[in-house]
Amino acid sequence: MKVQVCIIGGGPSGLLLSQLLHLQGIDTIVLEKYSRDHVLARIRAGVLEHGFAKLMREAQCGERMDREGEIHHGFHIAHDGRLDRVDLHRHSGGNSVIVYGQTEVTRDLYEARDRLGGNVVHNAEDVTLHDIASDAPYVTYRAGDEVVRIDCEYVVGADGFHGVSRRSIPNDVLREYEKVYPFGWLGVLSRTRPVSPELIYVKHARGFALCSLRSQVLSRYYIQVPLTDKPEDWSDDAFWAELKRRLPDEVAGRLITGPSIEKSIAPLRSFVAEPMRYGRLFLAGDAAHIVPPTGARGLNSAASDIYYLYHALIDHYRKGDDKGLDGYSERALARVWKAQRFSWWMTTLLHRFPDRLPYDDQLQQTEMAYLLSSETAMRLLVENYVGLPF
Template identity: 55%
Template sequence: MRTQVVIVGGGPSGLLLGQLLHCAGIENIIVERQSGDYVLGRIRAGVLEQVTMDLLKQAGVDKRARAEGLPHDGIELLFKGARHRIDLNGLTGGKQVTVYGQTEVTHDLMDARAAAGLTTIYNAAPVSLHDFDTASPRVRYQKDGATHEIACDFIAGCDGYHGISRASVPADALHLYEKVYPFGWLGVLADVPPLSHELIYANTPRGFALCSMRSATRSRYYVQVGTEERVENWSDDAFWNELRNRLDPEAREHLVTGPSLEKSIAPLRSFVAEPMRFGSLLLAGDAAHIVPPTGAKGLNLATADVGYLSRALEIFYREHSASALDRYSELCLRRVWKAERFSWWFTSLMHRFPDNGEFGQKIQEAELDYLVNSRAASTSLAENYVGLPLESF
């Protein structure tokens, strides 16, 4: 087989890239090592920046997100037993975020790809990348006991942190930056109405908590736990009791609990691999960077990468110029490091660190007090939370 672009990874970033390329008249094939049901079943984030919503619109897959998504004009910060609202909309000149589950984004993109008759190869394993340091890259995979190969012009590595794309790059060509945090998030998904119509981020002496949602009837809650914790040690009752202990009195009174649909612990890390281009191989999303989920940047950074990459490839094929591709890594990484900074800062502000003690807690509370009472500080938070704009090539 031959195509113009092989996209390795069929998650939301790979699917969005495929749809954007299709809309630009660029042939592409997606190769995914898991089944479609597995990809669709992954529980992930659900806060979409305006940049992400704009890219979904460009790809023609924003209809359901706009109809069913929950627009949010603000967030609440809880500390010292009281909540304080950050007016995202008012502080950023009318910008907002949309709560719409990543699973639903993936579903919409899968449906659009199927309707367009585009090729997605599921259960392709193992996958290997070849000759991406030449003008004739190839992707090889096994399926149903046979080996297949796709020749292409470019390979887009959208296969996540543990995927083959970054692992195929020679180690001496990569510069890796990483910070591993000494805690994780225990998350519960439940079919209960959200505690609040906006997200609540809580800083407490017992640790961080987040009250979020996926819809008007489905909620997502998190509490900070140690890295040694195991999901099986947490019953539903134990989780709800711990969450209550990290909320203000009014929130505790209105919290609706119920059986968990999904329960998991996610470790927190910051990670960046530089550069993001190696000849004909271009990395995007978690293949190149990871952020702690505190700032809701993971999916949004991936879609921003895809926005840059689709535009660069469109320029390449339309104008026969590699100038935009040559700037792809630079532009992505400028935005990536700003999001890494914000996610690190917000994580450092809201979580309890084992070695910081009571002094550290008091410093966090003082900074939070300054943050909610300073328009300049609140504006900085709001601008980063709703998402920085994409730059032009």
């Protein structure tokens, strides 16, 4: 089999790039290690930048997002028993975000690939990249007892942190930067009405919390927990009781609780791999970078990679212009590191660190006070939250 672009990874990054390229007449194949049901069972964040939403519409995948997604013009920060609102619309010149689950984004992309007859292979085992530093790369995978070879012109690695793509870059070329945080987020999904129509980020002496939502009847809540905790350590009653302790009284009093339909703990990590290109291989999304979920930059950072790579490939195939491909890594990483900075800042501002000093507590309090009293500081927060330009 021969295609122009072989994409490793059937998550939102790989599917979005495949859809965009297909619409421009560029032949792709997507190889996904797991089944479609497995991919769609992943519960992820769902705060979409306006730039990401625009890219979904360009990919002809935005109809349900625009119909069912929750447009948010602001969010709240709870601290010291009070609630302050961050006005996205006011401080960004009219921009907003859309709350729409990543699972739903992926579902829409799958349906779009089906409509166009896109080639998406699931349960592709033992995916291996070959000759990626040459002008004739190819990829092999195993389907049952058969080894399938795909000859291609470019390979895109969108197969996540644990995927094979990044590991295919030689160790003497790859540089990795990582920070592992000493806590995780315990998340609960429940069929309950959200406690607030907008997200509430909570800074509390007992630890961080977040009140989020998927729809008006589906809520997503998180609390900061030690890395040693396991989901089974937390009954539903224990989770709701702890969440209420961290919320201001006015919010806790209207919280509707119910049985959890999903419960998991996500460790927090910051990670960047450089370069994002090696030969004919291009990395995108979690294969190259991960951020803590505090600033909602993960999926949005992946979308910016896809934006740059999509336009670079279009210029190559339409104009014979390789400037975009040659500059992809540098351009993508410039935005990636800005997302890293913002996510680190939000995490530092809102979480309680176990090894903190009294000095750190005072500095955190001062940072919060400055943010809420300074128009300039607020604009910087909002500029990053709604999404920096691609």
